[in-house]
Amino acid sequence: xxxxxxxxxxxxxxxxxxxxxxxxxxxxxxxxxxxxxxxxxxxxxxxxxxxxxxxxxxxxxxxxxxxxxxxxxxxxxxxxxxxxxxxxxxxxxxxxxxxxxxxxxxxxxxxxxxxxxxxxxxxxxxxxxxxxxxxxxxxxxxxxxxxxxxxxxxxxxxxxxxxxxxxxxxxxxxxxxxxxxxxxxxxxxxxxxxxxxxxxxxxxxxxxxxxxxxxxxxxxxxxxxxxxxxxxxxxxxxxxxxxxxxxxxxxxxxxxxxxxxxxxxxxxxxx
Amino acid sequence: xxxxxxxxxxxxxxxxxxxxxxxxxxxxxxxxxxxxxxxxxxxxxxxxxxxxxxxxxxxxxxxxxxxxxxxxxxxxxxxxxxxxxxxxxxxxxxxxxxxxxxxxxxxxxxxxxxxxxxxxxxxxxxxxxxxxxxxxxxxxxxxxxxxxxxxxxxxxxxxxxxxxxxxxxxxxxxxxxxxxxxxxxxxxxxxxxxxxxxxxxxxxxxxxxxxxxxxxxxxxxxxxxxxxxxxxxxxxxxxxxxxxxxxxx
Numbered sequence: 001x002x003x004x005x006x007x008x009x010x011x012x013x014x015x016x017x018x019x020x021x022x023x024x025x026x027x028x029x030x031x032x033x034x035x036x037x038x039x040x041x042x043x044x045x046x047x048x049x050x051x052x053x054x055x056x057x058x059x060x061x062x063x064x065x066x067x068x069x070x071x072x073x074x075x076x077x078x079x080x081x082x083x084x085x086x087x088x089x090x091x092x093x094x095x096x097x098x099x100x101x102x103x104x105x106x107x108x109x110x111x112x113x114x115x116x117x118x119x120x121x122x123x124x125x126x127x128x129x130x131x132x133x134x135x136x137x138x139x140x141x142x143x144x145x146x147x148x149x150x151x152x153x154x155x156x157x158x159x160x161x162x163x164x165x166x167x168x169x170x171x172x173x174x175x176x177x178x179x180x181x182x183x184x185x186x187x188x189x190x191x192x193x194x195x196x197x198x199x200x201x202x203x204x205x206x207x208x209x210x211x212x213x214x215x216x217x218x219x220x221x222x223x224x225x226x227x228x229x230x231x232x233x234x235x236x237x238x239x240x241x242x243x244x245x246x247x248x249x250x251x252x253x254x255x256x257x258x259x260x261x262x263x264x265x266x267x268x269x270x271x
Numbered sequence: 272x273x274x275x276x277x278x279x280x281x282x283x284x285x286x287x288x289x290x291x292x293x294x295x296x297x298x299x300x301x302x303x304x305x306x307x308x309x310x311x312x313x314x315x316x317x318x319x320x321x322x323x324x325x326x327x328x329x330x331x332x333x334x335x336x337x338x339x340x341x342x343x344x345x346x347x348x349x350x351x352x353x354x355x356x357x358x359x360x361x362x363x364x365x366x367x368x369x370x371x372x373x374x375x376x377x378x379x380x381x382x383x384x385x386x387x388x389x390x391x392x393x394x395x396x397x398x399x400x401x402x403x404x405x406x407x408x409x410x411x412x413x414x415x416x417x418x419x420x421x422x423x424x425x426x427x428x429x430x431x432x433x434x435x436x437x438x439x440x441x442x443x444x445x446x447x448x449x450x451x452x453x454x455x456x457x458x459x460x461x462x463x464x465x466x467x468x469x470x471x472x473x474x475x476x477x478x479x480x481x482x483x484x485x486x487x488x489x490x491x492x493x494x495x496x497x498x499x500x501x502x503x504x505x506x507x508x509x510x511x512x513x514x515x516x517x518x519x520x
Contacts, residue, residue, distance in 0.1 A: 033359055148377045155369050159355035162421075165322055166373040167344040213360045213405040 004238055009125055013244070016127045017230035019135040020191045021204070023142050025223030027184040028205035029215065030177060034157040037202055039076055042091040043178065044185045044197045046072040046098025051119050052105030061119060062134060065186055072098055073178035081171065122193030122245025124234065131190060138187050142180055153177060154215060191230065192245035200226065203252045207259060229255065273336040275300055275429045275459045276321055281330035283316055290316045291327070294484045300428070303455045303473065306463045308480035314463040317480060318433055321461075322348065335428060344373035347422030347430040347458075349415075351437060357407040363417050364402040367392055370424035385424075392420040396450060412443030419450065430454065432462040448473045 004010050031040050050068025054061030076094050080087040106113050118126055146153065155163035156173050164170045181201075188197050208221035233248030240247075276298040283291040290313045298304055308314055319325035320332055323339030335342040347370075370392070371385040381389075393399040396416040406414065415435060422430060430451075436444055451460055452473040462474075478486035 033356070035356075151369070151372055151375065151380075152377065154361065154365070155372055157356065158359045158361055158366070158369070159350065161350045162348060162355070162369070163372070164324060165343050165346070165348045165350075166370075168372065209360060213362065215360045218360055 004235075009127075010234075010238070012127050012129060012132055013124045013234055014231060016124050016132055016135060017191055017234055017248075018227050019132065019139055020187050020200075021226030021230055022139050022223050023135075023184040023187045024200055025204055025221075025226050026142060026146055026219050027180055028201045028222055028226070029208070029218050030153065030157060031181065031201050032205040032209065033215070033218075034177075036178075036181075037198060038088060039080065039091050039178065040181050040185075040201060041198045042076055042095040043069060043073050043182050044194055045095045046076070047182065047185060047189075048103075048119070048194055049098040049101035049105070051116075052102030052109075055109045055113050055116075056105040058109075060130075062131065062186065062189075065189065066183075068098075069182040069185055070179050073182040074175055077171075077175045077178045081174070118193065119189055120193045120195055121243060122189065122191050122196060124191045124244050125238075127190050135187050135190075138183050142183060145176070145180060149173065149176070192248060196245050196249050199249045199252060203256050204229070207256055210259070210263065274298060274333070275302070275335060276461065277331075277333040277336075278321070279331045281317075281320055281327045281332065283313070283320060283325060283327050289482060291320070291484075292482045294330070294480075296478070296484060296486065297488075298429075298459055298461055300459055301455060301457075303451070303460045303475040304462070304478060305474045305476070306461070306478045306480050306484075307465065308463075310465055312465075312481035314465070314480055315433065317484075318431060318463060321431065322346070345425065345427055345429075347419075347425065347427035349418045349422050349430070349432045349435065351433045355406075357414075359406065361406055362402065363393070363398065363404050363406060363409070364389065366406055366417055367402075367420045367424060370421035373425060388424040388426075389420075392423040393417075395423060395454075396420045410443070411439045412447060415439060415443075415447060416450065423454075427458060429459045429461065432460070434464055435462060436464055 005014075031037055047065055047069035049072070050065035051061045052064070053068060054064025057064065072094065076091055079094070080090045083090055106116065115123070115126065117123070152163070152168055152173055155166065155168060156170060156177070160170055163173075184201070185194075185197055188200055192200050204222035204225035205218065207225050208218045211221055212218050229252045230248050233251040234244055236242075236251065237244040237247035274297045276296060278294055278296040281291055281294040282289070294317065306314060306317065316325060320327050321334060321339060322343045323332065323334065332339055335345055367389040368381050368385060371381060371388060375381070375385075390399065393402060396419050398413065398416050398420060401409065401413065401417075406417065409417065419430075419432075435447065439447065451462075454460065455473070455475075463480075476486075476489060478484055
């Protein structure tokens with residue numbers, strides 16, 4: 001079993017999965033406690049437009065993805081808060097718009113779009129060394145910003161109105177949070193792909209909420225869960241020769257459902 | 272002397288539907304004023320105007336003698352507690368410390384002074400022993416006391432409470448008003464509520480709001496005012512205790 005660790009691609013995959021779990025564990029907690037799963041899904045799908053731009057310009061799709069996903073985050077945050085149309089409607093529209101841009105641009109790009117499927121469904125076994133460095137850099141950015149604004153993010157997620165009165169620029173902080181979600185999505189795309197990102201972003205965080213009432217501990221736990229499930233999923237996908245992203249999600253969902261069942265059957269504590 | 276709150280001729284409308292009309296209000300230091308009125312009468316909007324969260328179409332707003340956007344961080348604000356996310360993984364201690372946020376910048380963490388202020392505030396509301404509890408595990412009245420503690424950690428000159436009696440049983444309410452009564456010797460208190468029974472003996476002054484504000488700088492409301500506010504004859508049961516809300520008629 002362990003001999004597969006000798007392969008360079010497998011080492012990259014493992015490091016990549018762990019780097020992704022760090023961002024995902026931290027930011028996923030905010031997505032879950034602030035209940036912004038839908039807008040996160042929107043940013044993730046809309047960022048497909050960035051991949052299209054990358055292909056069209058003939059550059060590494062990740063370089064199209066980073067600015068485009070940040071832009072989608074800001075536009076979605078601003079429009080959904082300021083427009084008079086219901087927030088979920090606007091998010092739904094921008095969600096599809098981003099994907100449509102991506103599809104058209106990929107269609108217009110001459111020739112075959114290599115590894116397009118890996119952006120949609122993830123394939124961490126093909127992550128090149130360069131992407132690993134990029135993931136590492138994004139992790140650092142996310143950790144520094146969350147450290148800097150830890151108190152402010154906590155107030156924003158817990159009680160927006162109070163945060164506003166306490167002098168926090170709630171709108172800007174919310175946009176910053178959405179941008180951090182966008183960067184996390186960039187990190188996760190290689191692992192599970194655009195379509196499956198939401199599961200990776202929410203499941204470790206939700207699971208960790210069952211074990212602690214503390215935000216910081218929730219982050220540590222969900223990093224641990226994310227890394228554990230990704231690594232297990234990776235080995236299973238290698239052993240059975242099935243797609244890695246989907247396997248990781250299956251492992252996670254299975255554990256989550258078993259946990260849910262166990263929790264439901266357990267006798268309730270009284271008092 | 273500088274008024275704690277000074278509103279002059281405030282007009283607010285949403286989508287051309289008037290919400291507040293020609294509202295004037297002056298609250299002085301150590302006043303305890305309750306604003307009552309029906310739901311949809313503009314109470315929340317009035318609070319937002321006072322805190323600088325909504326810009327009036329017309330009129331001037333002064334909070335602690337200045338622009339509310341700058342001065343609101345010196346106000347203790349207790350939002351309706353349902354406005355916060357009670358499933359949130361946060362302890363009583365962290366909620367109270369959050370009150371010090373207005374005096375902190377990014378990257379800094381809470382220091383000894385902040386912690387001392389939080390401890391004092393929790394003592395004032397008798398909740399220190401609950402400091403490690405998760406906020407959602409508390410009863411309605413306990414949560415309320417925690418949110419008051421959070422608003423007190425900056426030693427504000429004014430306390431603003433939005434519908435404080437929501438979700439609190441009457442016994443707890445009594446304790447709650449006794450707490451406010453202890454506080455009012457030091458700070459001004461403004462409270463809005465649609466709950467007429469909340470006009471306890473402790474409130475000094477009462478105003479009625481339904482687009483227009485009816486206020487006589489006293490605790491008395493005339494039956495005419497009430498009729499104008501609620502748009503139907505209202506029978507007010509005056510509590511037998513020392514002060515009466517209604518004029519003897």
